[in-house]
Amino acid sequence: VIPPAEHSIQLDSISENAISVVKTICAAGYEAYLVGGCVRDLLLGLQPKDFDVATSATPEQVQKLFPNCRLIGRRFRLAHIYFRRQLIEVATFRGAANEENEKHVADDGRILRDNVYGTLDEDAIRRDLTVNALYYDVNEQTVIDLGEGVKDLEARTIKMIGDPATRFREDPVRMLRAARFSAKLQFEIEPETKGAIFELADLLENISSSRLFDETKKIFLSGYAKANYQALMDYQLFGSLFPQTQHRLDAASEGIESDKKMLDIGIHNTDLRVEQGKPVTPAFLYALLLWPEVRYKADYYHKQESMSKKQALDVAGSEVSSLQLTRTSLPRRFSLPMREIWSMQPWFEQKSKPRVNRLVCHPRFRAAYDFLLLRAEVGQADKALADWWTQIQEQEDIQELQAQSKTKNDYRSKSTHRRPRKKRRNSNH
């Protein structure tokens, strides 16, 4: 236990909602602490992304204390407490599996369900990294370190708690997390942990596509895409998320250098957009990351099977995306725009007035144009053509046209009758 005078965390740098959640739970007679990334980031002088709470109260007990609470998750049951602009995640202390709950572990060592509750000490060793297993006691203002968290934080080391191979077998996503945190914090991964990643990366194949989609978003859309991409490459994990792209990069086919450059620039731009507070979407991200394979296949169909450029792109896009979605899922509201971004590329080659007018009003014009700029930057599209489309958007009549169609589209999307989404049952099976 580290007293207030010996660590750098100030109460006023902690979200008031998080403090009130902890205090409410404690007042009801349970134990509760801030835990994980927020404690780690506060100790490093970084602004935490979110605040997580660990408690001795069960999710049901937590729910009774907060009207604004929902229980989520099957594999790992959690209480979410909603505030106007913030969500506080409350997890009950996890305990070690014993004979009685052995069936929660699959043959390959994967934990299928992790809802066995335990004590603070047990909870700490169930967490992934030593630097993620630090607790903050709001009432005493102390930091609780049951392992080597503070030591590894000072040494700037990413280290798995326990035997890395066992922990990665329990949950292979921890490999992606280790790579992600090493990139974000610029920490070195400890050798044994690193070795286990190289050895066990293939286990990510067993992870559900929706969980890998969540992880992909955290990797590429939270402001550290460039560093994360490099880490995925260094630890040979990128191919587990985007196998077709990895294969295409390895095959070193024609024009691959321009593909690599386009990925680098596009990924860097994503970080810039996040930094500038601009929106980023999985649709554009996937369009970018899958492009090397889509381009390769489309080129083949166009040249070898004499399809039109548009048709070749559509076929290639559909093949590549359906295979990808078995690995990392992508909701339709993103996969359709992703495919439009590809399909629209040949349209930029047609500069007749009616076609131009139609294209600039397309809801995906901006994204497809940004994609064209990337292609032009690496020599996959004509630079003069890209410039032409840049200039055309400065014309008053074009801007007016776009404004009109935007109002129309907004009106249409508001007035179309939507079936209310079915509420998903939050059951335990």
Ligand code: ATP
């Ligand atoms: P950030 O929120 O900044 O991305 P974080 O460390 O808070 O980082 P979360 O995904 O919010 O990460 O998880 C909160 C905590 O839960 C982690 O710090 C870690 O202690 C624990 N945790 C999360 N995922 C796992 C996992 N797959 N295996 C073991 N522990 C995990």
Ligand code: MG
């Ligand atoms: Mg967190």
